[in-house]
Amino acid sequence: MQQNLRIKTGAIVAIILICIFGIIGFPKSLDGLKANVQRNIHLGLDLKGGSHLVLQVQVQDAAKTTADQAIEAMREDTRTRNIAVGGFDRNDPEQLKDADTIAINIHGVDQGKTQLFRSLVSEKYSDWILTPVNASDYRMTMKPSTLLDLKRNTVTQSLETIDRRVNALGLTEPTVQAHGDPATQSEILVELPGVDDPARVKDLIGATAQLKIVEVKNEGPWKTREEALAGKGGILPLNTELREYMSAGASGGWYLISRSPVITGQDMRSARPAADPDSPGRWETSFTLSQDGARRFEKFTSANIGNRLAVVLDAQIRSVATIQSTISDSGRINGLASEQESQDLSLVLKTGALPAGIKYLQERTIGPSLGVDSIREGILSGIVGLIAVIIVMLIYYKKAGLNAVLALLLNTILLIAALAYFSATLTLPGIAGIILTVGMAVDSNVLIFERIREELRTGKSIPAAVDAGFGKAWWTIVDTHVTTIVSCLFLFLFGTGPVRGFAVTLVIGLLANVFTAVFVSKVIFDWELSGDKRVTALSI
Amino acid sequence: MELFKNTNFDFLGYKWPFIIASLVLTAAGFVSLGIKGGPKYGIEFKGGMLMTVKFAGTPPVEQVRQVLTSALASVPTVQTFENGSNEIVIGTEGENDNSLGRNRQIVVDTLAKTFGQPGSGKLDLNNSSSSALASRLLEPLQRAGVQLSQVEVEKLSASVMQYRDERGGLLTKIDDLKAVPGLTQQVLTVLNQESYVAPYTAARDIEIVGPKVGADLRQQAINATLLALGGMLVYIWFRFEWIYGVGAVLAVFHDTLITIGIFSLMDKEITLTVIASLLTLVGYSMNDTIVIFDRIRENLQLNRKETLQDVINRSVNQTLSRTIMTSGLTFLAVLSLFLFGGPVLHGFSLALVIGIIIGTYSSVFVASPLVLFWHNWADGRKKKAPAVAGAKARS
Numbered sequence: 051m052q053q054n055l056r057i058k059t060g061a062i063v064a065i066i067l068i069c070i071f072g073i074i075g076f077p078k079s080l081d082g083l084k085a086n087v088q089r090n091i092h093l094g095l096d097l098k099g100g101s102h103l104v105l106q107v108q109v110q111d112a113a114k115t116t117a118d119q120a121i122e123a124m125r126e127d128t129r130t131r132n133i134a135v136g137g138f139d140r141n142d143p144e145q146l147k148d149a150d151t152i153a154i155n156i157h158g159v160d161q162g163k164t165q166l167f168r169s170l171v172s173e174k175y176s177d178w179i180l181t182p183v184n185a186s187d188y189r190m191t192m193k194p195s196t197l198l199d200l201k202r203n204t205v206t207q208s209l210e211t212i213d214r215r216v217n218a219l220g221l222t223e224p225t226v227q228a229h230g231d232p233a234t235q236s237e238i239l240v241e242l243p244g245v246d247d248p249a250r251v252k253d254l255i256g257a258t259a260q261l262k263i264v265e266v267k268n269e270g271p272w273k274t275r276e277e278a279l280a281g282k283g284g285i286l287p288l289n290t291e292l293r294e295y296m297s298a299g300a301s302g303g304w305y306l307i308s309r310s311p312v313i314t315g316q317d318m319r320s321a322r323p324a325a326d327p328d329s330p331g332r333w334e335t336s337f338t339l340s341q342d343g344a345r346r347f348e349k350f351t352s353a354n355i356g357n358r359l360a361v362v363l364d365a366q367i368r369s370v371a372t373i374q375s376t377i378s379d380s381g382r383i384n385g386l387a388s389e390q391e392s393q394d395l396s397l398v399l400k401t402g403a404l405p406a407g408i409k410y411l412q413e414r415t416i417g418p419s420l421g422v423d424s425i426r427e428g429i430l431s432g433i434v435g436l437i438a439v440i441i442v443m444l445i446y447y448k449k450a451g452l453n454a455v456l457a458l459l460l461n462t463i464l465l466i467a468a469l470a471y472f473s474a475t476l477t478l479p480g481i482a483g484i485i486l487t488v489g490m491a492v493d494s495n496v497l498i499f500e501r502i503r504e505e506l507r508t509g510k511s512i513p514a515a516v517d518a519g520f521g522k523a524w525w526t527i528v529d530t531h532v533t534t535i536v537s538c539l540f541l542f543l544f545g546t547g548p549v550r551g552f553a554v555t556l557v558i559g560l561l562a563n564v565f566t567a568v569f570v571s572k573v574i575f576d577w578e579l580s581g582d583k584r585v586t587a588l589s590i
Numbered sequence: 591m592e593l594f595k596n597t598n599f600d601f602l603g604y605k606w607p608f609i610i611a612s613l614v615l616t617a618a619g620f621v622s623l624g625i626k627g628g629p630k631y632g633i634e635f636k637g638g639m640l641m642t643v644k645f646a647g648t649p650p651v652e653q654v655r656q657v658l659t660s661a662l663a664s665v666p667t668v669q670t671f672e673n674g675s676n677e678i679v680i681g682t683e684g685e686n687d688n689s690l691g692r693n694r695q696i697v698v699d700t701l702a703k704t705f706g707q708p709g710s711g712k713l714d715l716n717n718s719s720s721s722a723l724a725s726r727l728l729e730p731l732q733r734a735g736v737q738l739s740q741v742e743v744e745k746l747s748a749s750v751m752q753y754r755d756e757r758g759g760l761l762t763k764i765d766d767l768k769a770v771p772g773l774t775q776q777v778l779t780v781l782n783q784e785s786y787v788a789p790y791t792a793a794r795d796i797e798i799v800g801p802k803v804g805a806d807l808r809q810q811a812i813n814a815t816l817l818a819l820g821g822m823l824v825y826i827w828f829r830f831e832w833i834y835g836v837g838a839v840l841a842v843f844h845d846t847l848i849t850i851g852i853f854s855l856m857d858k859e860i861t862l863t864v865i866a867s868l869l870t871l872v873g874y875s876m877n878d879t880i881v882i883f884d885r886i887r888e889n890l891q892l893n894r895k896e897t898l899q900d901v902i903n904r905s906v907n908q909t910l911s912r913t914i915m916t917s918g919l920t921f922l923a924v925l926s927l928f929l930f931g932g933p934v935l936h937g938f939s940l941a942l943v944i945g946i947i948i949g950t951y952s953s954v955f956v957a958s959p960l961v962l963f964w965h966n967w968a969d970g971r972k973k974k975a976p977a978v979a980g981a982k983a984r985s
Contacts, residue, residue, distance in 0.1 A: 410691065536821040
């Protein structure tokens with residue numbers, strides 16, 4: 051009996067030591083202790099400040115781009131094969147849920163070449179399903195498997211690009227991960243602890259950054275789009291489009307540019323910010339091209355000296371320049387308003403373009419000052435609650451109350467240590483969970499103590515009453531704990547971020563409670579009753 | 591010390607007044623919900639933007655409401671906290687995802703125009719990031735002859751902002767920054783030239799939720815609550831008789847309804863954390879009920895002659911001391927959270943404070959009578975059944 055008790059006590063002391071080590075490590079000084087606690091306890095965004103963003107990849111953009119590329123290629127292919135075609139167009143799905151409806155319409159195919167046209171499609175456009183509308187018109191829809199691949203690739207690529215951009219910001223422990231069902235939701239979760247300037251970072255992450263360098267047709271610029279259209283007699287020449295020139299937020303007129311880019315963002319090797327040498331106070335971003343891109347750029351510029359080139363970023367012309375001489379591997383975007391803008395532009399150019407636009411579904415940004423306040427208030431309310439409970443327990447149950455208080459303190463230490471060992475995140479609702487555990491933890495002790503008192507009243511001897519009290523309260527404790535854990539399970543399954551943190555702390559607290567209130571408390575009672583003398587009174 | 595020793599209250603004898611009280615409370619909640627068109631959902635459930643703005647003094651609520659109403663397309667809500675902190679919450683409801691982001695910018699700009707000095711060309715220390723401060727100070731410091739490298743200026747800016755954030759995110763005057771280590775008089779002069787402190791900070795807490803996410807979250811919350819109740823019903827069914835499960839779940843459902851009703855009566859919002867606390871209450875109130883049921887089961891096994899009403903009464907009396915102690919202690923912990931836990935947890939702890947009172951009450955006065963009602967009804971039917979059969983045989 052005595053030896054058994056010693057083994058149990060040894061186990062409890064060992065567990066206490068392991069827990070304390072998990073929380074504070076081996077500190078050499080007070081500062082070291084603080085640093086260790088900060089390293090071991092992972093604070094959630096709501097306590098340390100930062101941004102929690104949920105964004106949705108607009109997969110329909112990628113579907114439209116793919117359709118546009120197919121149209122361009124078909125124009126070329128039908129021309130080289132002498133198949134006369136009236137025209138191509140595609141529908142314009144605006145919402146993510148309509149991405150599946152992407153379709154290309156082909157009008158006025160030469161009826162004599164029907165067979166040739168069909169074999170062209172089945173040979174080179176096997177990702178598409180061709181359906182005849184009438185004798186000369188056709189409609190092409192994307193194969194479901196291709197569409198699924200496209201969606202998946204678009205989301206994966208966006209995730210990688212956003213990850214590169216977020217990492218380039220130099221924050222500690224940012225998170226970028228897929229969110230929700232990847233096949234249907236196309237959502238990405240971004241968590242940015244300690245972010246300094248959330249609005250700017252949001253723009254930075256969301257910039258599509260699709261860059262291209264295109265030829266400017268030798269007309270214009272026009273003041274407005276309408277004027278430009280009127281100047282061209284209402285119809286734009288084949289393979290051209292109108293784009294606005296924007297410089298430092300002001301319009302610089304509309305230009306007619308080629309749809310086929312000479313250089314795209316994929317040809318980019320590096321980019322860096324610099325002061326604009328031509329206009330003081332303005333900034334620019336200069337970039338260099340990859341080998342392959344440089345070769346194409348050189349060939350194009352040497353053949354087009356005297357013509358103009360435009361740098362187009364996300365459907366806006368950012369600079370227009372006349373080709374003075376052959377350029378091989380570099381270019382610049384000038385007229386930026388601030389150093390910040392040129393830095394951000396270099397960052398997004400370096401990290402690559404997003405394959406589709408993104409939309410923010412949700413944002414939560416906690417300022418660092420609120421996080422500091424929340425920690426202080428959480429700790430204050432925890433300590434006040436704990437002290438209140440301890441005082442009442444000591445008054446009501448006297449020495450047995452001390453037993454419960456020891457179990458309660460151990461319960462709290464176990465809970466915090468478990469959070470540290472599992473690298474769980476402590477959130478503000480998590481702190482509330484700890485405080486609530488304090489209240490619920492004493493419940494097990496109360497159940498047992500009340501039962502012991504009842505058993506004593508029936509005239510049982512003290513050791514028998516203690517044993518009966520623990521024995522009879524056991525199943526009640528199991529029942530109450532299991533039901534609470536069941537409700538926490540659903541909180542965890544359906545909740546997000548902070549709410550999950552709450553469920554996790556409450557469950558760990560309840561499990562630790564079974565150990566402290568039943569096992570540790572019993573050992574303490576056993577010590578009290580284990581002397582040689584016959585115990586005649588129990589302080590309870 | 592013992593407060594409830596060998597009590598013998600006739601709880602079930604007085605069940606009717608309590609059941610009527612429960613019904614009245616539930617009905618009051620329903621009426622309030624009906625008049626107000628359902629619960630008042632927080633921003634995360636309906637989509638919109640919430641921005642917490644902290645002022646140096648008493649917030650000029652009316653002025654804020656006025657300038658924002660004229661700047662925004664829709665009328666914003668401006669709320670204060672009861673606990674006397676100088677904070678307000680500005681809310682705009684979201685029509686679509688684009689307007690939400692725009693609204694945020696409009697609110698920030700309007701506040702700066704009304705309470706800051708945007709025309710002065712100076713940087714507002716209370717509403718700027720440390721990187722903005724660093725790039726702002728770099729040149730003026732060099733001009734003033736302060737020998738600091740770019741890295742050192744960035745470090746200094748970061749410690750200025752840390753000093754600010756540790757003091758609630760608001761500086762009242764720039765000269766207070768003297769306490770920041772490494773900040774010399776020279777730097778202070780430059781800071782005074784280049785920056786000012788506005789009497790507010792908008793960088794406390796911003797929440798933007800798109801309307802689609804809001805609807806999804808609402809559905810998730812309802813699913814979570816119903817599934818949690820279902821899970822518990824199954825567990826109690828498995829451990830006791832099915833009617834005990836039904837009684838416990840109905841009692842807990844009653845608690846949830848009344849708490850939501852009281853929130854509606856008090857005009858408080860149901861947020862995601864309030865849902866979390868409702869689910870905690872479900873577990874907690876269930877605890878209380880199960881302790882009593884456990885005792886009823888035990889007493890029924892010991893004594894088969896007593897009527898069920900007497901057994902239930904005795905069981906409630908035997909567990910009364912525990913019920914009051916546990917509820918009282920949990921109440922203390924939760925009350926401390928309510929009083930000292932800060933504005934973010936206000937709704938959460940309020941729901942717990944209300945719910946613990948209701949949950950304790952319902953375990954005694956709702957769950958047990960329901961079990962008794964069922965058994966009396968079932969017994970009555972058993973007695974009646976042969977008579978009916980007999981009547982049939984005679985005809």
